[in-house]
Amino acid sequence: MPGAALGTLLLVVALVFGGHGLGAALFLAGGTYVAAVVSAGNRIDASATLMAVLLLLCGELTAWSLDERWRIRPEESLAWRRGAAVSALALAGLAVAAFVIALSAVPSSHGLLLTVAGAAAAVGAAGSGIWVARR
Amino acid sequence: MTGFTSWRLPAYASLAAAGVVAGLALGRVEPVALAAPFLLALVAAAAGHEPQVSVRLSLGRDRALEGDEVTATIELLSARDVDRFEFLVPLPPELSIEGGPARAVRLRADEEKTIELTLHCRRWGAFALGPLLVRARDVLGLRSWEGSAGEARRLRVYPSEETLRSLVAPLETQVFAGNQVSRARGEGIEFADLREWRPGDRLRRVNWRATALRRELWVNEQHLERNTDVVLFLDTFAEVRAEGRSTNDRAVRAAATLAHGYLERRDRVGLVGFGGFLSWLVPASGTRRLYAIVDTLLTSSIVLSYALRGVDVLPPRTLPPQALVLAITPLLDGRTAAALLDLRARGYDLIVVEVSPLELVMTDANSATGLAQRLWRLSREALRWRYEQVGVPVVTWDEGVPLAVPLEEVNAFRHLARPA
Numbered sequence: 001m002p003g004a005a006l007g008t009l010l011l012v013v014a015l016v017f018g019g020h021g022l023g024a025a026l027f028l029a030g031g032t033y034v035a036a037v038v039s040a041g042n043r044i045d046a047s048a049t050l051m052a053v054l055l056l057l058c059g060e061l062t063a064w065s066l067d068e069r070w071r072i073r074p075e076e077s078l079a080w081r082r083g084a085a086v087s088a089l090a091l092a093g094l095a096v097a098a099f100v101i102a103l104s105a106v107p108s109s110h111g112l113l114l115t116v117a118g119a120a121a122a123v124g125a126a127g128s129g130i131w132v133a134r135r
Numbered sequence: 136m137t138g139f140t141s142w143r144l145p146a147y148a149s150l151a152a153a154g155v156v157a158g159l160a161l162g163r164v165e166p167v168a169l170a171a172p173f174l175l176a177l178v179a180a181a182a183g184h185e186p187q188v189s190v191r192l193s194l195g196r197d198r199a200l201e202g203d204e205v206t207a208t209i210e211l212l213s214a215r216d217v218d219r220f221e222f223l224v225p226l227p228p229e230l231s232i233e234g235g236p237a238r239a240v241r242l243r244a245d246e247e248k249t250i251e252l253t254l255h256c257r258r259w260g261a262f263a264l265g266p267l268l269v270r271a272r273d274v275l276g277l278r279s280w281e282g283s284a285g286e287a288r289r290l291r292v293y294p295s296e297e298t299l300r301s302l303v304a305p306l307e308t309q310v311f312a313g314n315q316v317s318r319a320r321g322e323g324i325e326f327a328d329l330r331e332w333r334p335g336d337r338l339r340r341v342n343w344r345a346t347a348l349r350r351e352l353w354v355n356e357q358h359l360e361r362n363t364d365v366v367l368f369l370d371t372f373a374e375v376r377a378e379g380r381s382t383n384d385r386a387v388r389a390a391a392t393l394a395h396g397y398l399e400r401r402d403r404v405g406l407v408g409f410g411g412f413l414s415w416l417v418p419a420s421g422t423r424r425l426y427a428i429v430d431t432l433l434t435s436s437i438v439l440s441y442a443l444r445g446v447d448v449l450p451p452r453t454l455p456p457q458a459l460v461l462a463i464t465p466l467l468d469g470r471t472a473a474a475l476l477d478l479r480a481r482g483y484d485l486i487v488v489e490v491s492p493l494e495l496v497m498t499d500a501n502s503a504t505g506l507a508q509r510l511w512r513l514s515r516e517a518l519r520w521r522y523e524q525v526g527v528p529v530v531t532w533d534e535g536v537p538l539a540v541p542l543e544e545v546n547a548f549r550h551l552a553r554p555a
Contacts, residue, residue: 023142030154052173081218089175093172096174101168104164
């Protein structure tokens with residue numbers, strides 16, 4: 001609960017101060033959720049997919065809200081296109097997260113394969129982080 | 136164009152990496168599921184490409200009057216789709232654009248897009264519009280490319296002119312034909328006097344009534360119609376500016392109005408911008424001279440200078456003999472006051488139009504500032520008195536009053552004072 005409250009507070013701060021602290025807010029919210037799931041036991045929580053999409057939407061909608069503060073007169077279609085893109089990303093994220101959860105139901109004899117896939121995903125994520133940092 | 140990434144991308148990358156690592160470390164699938172949408176966002180960001188957009192800015196016209204509207208056309212052409220293309224027209228405070236100077240559009244591949252903007256010219260000046268500041272973004276705003284594009288276009292906004300029914304007539308005229316009735320006598324239209332006939336006088340000039348009364352030939356004399364030389368002396372040493380209004384703005388408008396009025400009468404008009412930055416135009420007549428004067432006025436600005444400067448620095452042809460010098464000044468700088476007194480001492484027909492700065496100064500009678508203001512006003516009164524002592528009319532032009540009012544005051548002064 002304290003982590004979730006702090007995450008919410010950071011989200012409000014991010015909205016007020018132009019996005020600063022949004023990453024920390026998302027990190028805290030996700031961390032709190034993972035801690036709660038881990039402390040609950042070994043049972044897989046299927047709501048993780050929903051939580052993942054909500055976290056993503058939290059970031060995207062905050063960014064959209066901040067972008068709208070600029071005094072730029074946009075074409076009407078731009079808002080619809082962005083809304084459609086955010087929705088598509090959220091739906092795709094939901095599908096991928098659900099796919100990951102579904103994969104966990106695969107028998108444990110494939111544990112090595114899953115571990116290798118997880119390591120590859122970790123390397124890929126780290127590589128993405130380095131790519132972003134270099135740009 | 137320079138590429139940038141949104142502040143979200145590092146956050147998303149960190150979250151994705153942390154989720155996958157936590158999943159491996161804890162042996163749980165939920166952190167990995169949390170990371171999955173953020174990994175997708177990173178993939179979407181990586182798919183973006185730098186756009187190639189050509190931008191062309193053009194203006195409906197390059198000259199306008201204060202208060203006019205000018206259409207600015209922006210033509211955009213992109214080789215590939217751009218989800219969101221933003222541009223900003225950098226504007227000086229004197230210009231504004233209906234609906235704001237920043238727009239965002241979507242560009243399709245090889246499709247030319249034309250956007251028309253309405254520029255409002257609020258104040259005179261010479262401006263350069265462009266290049267535009269542009270930014271292309273992907274649809275989610277995760278990556279962007281910024282730069283400037285388009286060539287600069289020049290726009291000259293001329294000051295609005297007042298209607299003048301009469302101008303101040305100079306005391307002396309020049310040798311060329313014009314519309315001003317000269318004090319000298321000769322071939323003209325205006326009757327001047329009678330005199331006895333002399334050999335060479337034409338028969339048509341004989342005044343038969345006077346001849347019959349005096350029993351000898353008497354002829355009419357007329358005043359010559361001649362042109363005059365007028366020099367507009369603009370004081371650009373100092374100004375008072377408040378709430379978007381300034382004495383220099385009004386002085387420039389007055390100078391443009393007077394130049395137009397005198398040039399319409401076929402007089403020769405010159406200009407002296409006397410201040411930190413010195414500028415001058417030798418007196419000449421015609422429409423070309425009017426444009427030259429107004430173009431010079433557009434670039435006139437107050438330049439701070441401590442240099443001691445007198446009329447000696449001006450080229451001799453700038454101030455021809457017997458010229459009428461119309462000084463437009465807020466009477467704020469002692470160097471201008473001294474230069475004008477010097478001109479009067481050299482015999483120039485001088486008129487001082489004082490652009491009153493008093494309306495732009497906050498008055499507070501109960502403080503030390505109020506006392507200083509009283510002293511300042513007294514010193515201005517003393518300066519006016521000095522001018523009047525040497526036969527120079529000083530008229531105050533208050534804000535909101537037509538320019539014709541002080542000019543009529545000058546005419547009244549001349550009728551009563553009969554300056555030398």
